Amino acid sequence: MTDKDLVKKIKNNDRHAFKELVENHQKLVMNTCKGFLHNEDDAHDVSQEVFIEAYRSVKKFRGDSKITTWLYRIAVNKSLNFIRDNRKHRRLSDIDIMTGKNEKHISTHLNPNLPDTEIENRERSRVLYSAIDELPTNQREAFILNKYENLNYKEISEIMNKSISSIESLLFRAKKNLQVKLYNYYKENL
Amino acid sequence: MDCKEVENRIIEYIEKTLPEIIEMDMKAHFENCENCSRIYNEIVKTYDIIESDKMVGTYPYFADNVITKIENVNKSKINGVLNPENFSFVFSRIAITGIAAVIIFIVGLYILEGSLPFDFFSEPDYLAPENVTNLLLSNL
Numbered sequence: 001m002t003d004k005d006l007v008k009k010i011k012n013n014d015r016h017a018f019k020e021l022v023e024n025h026q027k028l029v030m031n032t033c034k035g036f037l038h039n040e041d042d043a044h045d046v047s048q049e050v051f052i053e054a055y056r057s058v059k060k061f062r063g064d065s066k067i068t069t070w071l072y073r074i075a076v077n078k079s080l081n082f083i084r085d086n087r088k089h090r091r092l093s094d095i096d097i098m099t100g101k102n103e104k105h106i107s108t109h110l111n112p113n114l115p116d117t118e119i120e121n122r123e124r125s126r127v128l129y130s131a132i133d134e135l136p137t138n139q140r141e142a143f144i145l146n147k148y149e150n151l152n153y154k155e156i157s158e159i160m161n162k163s164i165s166s167i168e169s170l171l172f173r174a175k176k177n178l179q180v181k182l183y184n185y186y187k188e189n190l
Numbered sequence: 191m192d193c194k195e196v197e198n199r200i201i202e203y204i205e206k207t208l209p210e211i212i213e214m215d216m217k218a219h220f221e222n223c224e225n226c227s228r229i230y231n232e233i234v235k236t237y238d239i240i241e242s243d244k245m246v247g248t249y250p251y252f253a254d255n256v257i258t259k260i261e262n263v264n265k266s267k268i269n270g271v272l273n274p275e276n277f278s279f280v281f282s283r284i285a286i287t288g289i290a291a292v293i294i295f296i297v298g299l300y301i302l303e304g305s306l307p308f309d310f311f312s313e314p315d316y317l318a319p320e321n322v323t324n325l326l327l328s329n330l
Contacts, residue, residue: 015257018253019253019254019257022252022253023248023252023253026248026252026253027245027248030245030249031244031245034243034244038243044249044252047252048252048255048256051256052256052259055256055260121235121239124232124235125239128236128237128239128240147240148244175202175205176198178201179198179200179201179233182200182233182237183197183200183229183233186228186233187229190228190229190232
C-alpha cells in the first residue's frame with residue numbers, strides 16, 4: 001500500500017494501516033532522532049512520541065508534501081524539544097561525569113580491561129557529538145538530515161521550508177564549523 | 191599546498207568533493223607532513239562514527255508498543271475527564287485561587303489607601319459611650 005493510501009485509512013482510524021506506516025518509517029525516524037540525541041534509548045523514546053504525534057495530527061495532514069517530509073519535521077521538532085527539556089538534566093549528569101559520580105563513565109575510562117580501541121572510539125564519539133551539538137540549530141538540522149539520512153538539498157529544503165541555496169549554505173557552514181572544531185581538538189590533543 | 195590550506199579542506203577531502211587536482215595536492219601533503227597526516231587520520235575515524243551510528247535493523251514490536259501507548263493515553267484522557275476526584279480537585283484549586291485574589295485585593299487597597307475599605311477595628315457609632323448613655327437615659 002502506498003503512503004497516500006495508508007494515510008487515508010489512518011484518518012479512518014485503521015490501526016493496521018498505522019502499524020504498517022510505523023514499520024515502514026521506523027528507521028527514518030530513529031536515525032533522525034539519533035542524529036540529534038546521540039543515544040539509542042532516548043532516540044527510541046522520542047521516536048515513539050513522533051509516531052504518537054503523527055497519529056494524533058494525521059487528520060490535519062493535507063497531503064501537500066510527502067508523508068516522509070512530514071515525519072521528518074515532527075522528528076526534528078520532537079528531538080529539539082527533548083534536548084531543550086532535558087538540558088538541565090544533562091548539565092547535572094555532566095557534573096556527575098566530571099566529579100566521578102557517573103559509574104558508567106568511570107568504568108569506561110578506568111577499566112583496564114577495555115580494549116584501547118573501545119576507549120578511543122568512545123572519546124571520538126564524545127568529540128564528534130560535542131562538535132555537532134555546538135552547531136547553530138539550523139546548521140545542525142541540515143547536517144543531520146544530510147549525513148544521517150543521506151537527504152539531498154531539495155529534500156532538506158522541503159523539510160526545513162528553506163530555499164535550496166539556503167540549505168547549501170547551511171551545510172557548507174556546518175561542515176566548516178565541524179572541521180575547525182575537530183581539527184583544533186586533535187591539533188591540541190595528539 | 192601548506193598546512194593551513196589543508197586544514198581548511200579536510201572534510202571536503204574526506205567526502206571526496208574536491209576537484210581532482212586539489213585532491214592530489216592534499217594527498218601529496220599528507221605523504222610529506224606527519225602532523226597533518228595524523229590529524230587527518232583521527233578526523234576520518236571520528237567522522238566515520240556517523241556511519242556506524244545509523245540504525246541497521248529495526249526494533250521488533252516497536253509499532254505494537256506505539257499503538258499500546260496511544261491506547262493508554264486515550265484511556266487516561268477519558269478517565270481524567272469523567273473522574274469526580276479530578277473535578278473536586280480542580281474546583282478546590284479554583285476556590286483557593288479566588289480567595290487568595292480577594293485577600294490580595296484587600297491588602298493592596300490598604301497599602302494604597304492607608305485604610306481598609308471597611309473598618310473592622312473601630313466600634314460602630316451606636317456603641318459609642320455618649321450614645322449608649324443617651325439611649326439609656328431616654329428609656330428611663
